[in-house]
Amino acid sequence: MEASSQSETLRDQALPCPLVMGEMGCDAVSPERLDQLLNLGWRHFGRTFFRYSLLFGERSIRWVQPVRVDLGHCELTASQRRILRRNADLELSAGPARLDAEHEELFIRHRTRFREDLPPSLADFFGHDLAAYPCSLLEISARLQGRLVAASFLDLGAECVSSVYAIFDPEFSKRSLGIATMLWEMAEARRRGARFYHPGYAFHNCSSMDYKKQFRGTEGFDWESRWHPLDRPQRR
Numbered sequence: 001m002e003a004s005s006q007s008e009t010l011r012d013q014a015l016p017c018p019l020v021m022g023e024m025g026c027d028a029v030s031p032e033r034l035d036q037l038l039n040l041g042w043r044h045f046g047r048t049f050f051r052y053s054l055l056f057g058e059r060s061i062r063w064v065q066p067v068r069v070d071l072g073h074c075e076l077t078a079s080q081r082r083i084l085r086r087n088a089d090l091e092l093s094a095g096p097a098r099l100d101a102e103h104e105e106l107f108i109r110h111r112t113r114f115r116e117d118l119p120p121s122l123a124d125f126f127g128h129d130l131a132a133y134p135c136s137l138l139e140i141s142a143r144l145q146g147r148l149v150a151a152s153f154l155d156l157g158a159e160c161v162s163s164v165y166a167i168f169d170p171e172f173s174k175r176s177l178g179i180a181t182m183l184w185e186m187a188e189a190r191r192r193g194a195r196f197y198h199p200g201y202a203f204h205n206c207s208s209m210d211y212k213k214q215f216r217g218t219e220g221f222d223w224e225s226r227w228h229p230l231d232r233p234q235r236r
Contacts (some may be wrong), residue, residue, distance in 0.1 A: 037226075043219065062203045075217075142184070151166070160197075185197065
């Protein structure tokens with residue numbers, strides 16, 4: 001879709017939220033400031049913080065919806081509990097993030113899941129030097145008999161945590177490791193006393209990002225100042 005026709009389509013749409021675009025650089029962010037930014041819809045890769053309510057794709061215009069999970073109201077569904085049981089044989093650990101050759105090899109395997117919009121490298125999400133990362137970054141890793149099969153990375157605020165990125169081995173797709181990493185992140189967030197878990201951006205319309213909404217206690221941001229409950233998933 002050409003830019004002009006996209007603009008015409010945008011004018012014809014009933015806008016579901018305000019138009020918001022912003023970007024800024026931050027060398028260091030306190031846990032309290034990170035909470036404020038997350039609760040206003042900001043995300044970041046490395047030291048570049050951004051927020052946008054509209055995403056232009058090649059064939060579509062999508063309205064972005066930041067989501068978060070109120071951990072005090074997040075009761076697991078039966079299917080989510082099954083995922084945890086399915087992965088109970090994995091050895092989990094949480095500690096400072098590492099981006100070494102083992103993680104890069106896992107990332108390369110993870111990339112094979114994508115047919116388009118392939119993530120270029122882990123450095124695009126974290127920068128080339130973790131020592132220059134602007135806030136506290138935690139890694140949760142999962143190993144099977146010593147082999148790294150999944151790793152996810154979590155920004156730590158004062159009352160909020162934010163999932164930055166997760167990688168997992170597609171050889172173990174039957175384990176639903178994408179959802180498992182989110183469940184492990186939320187469990188770690190609760191252990192640390194966090195109130196909210198931010199899994200990132202989804203969209204107002206149905207999309208492949210809807211998995212971020214499949215947790216009880218999920219809220220959506222209106223791009224002004226309010227978070228409101230989203231429809232809860234059915235029990236199953």
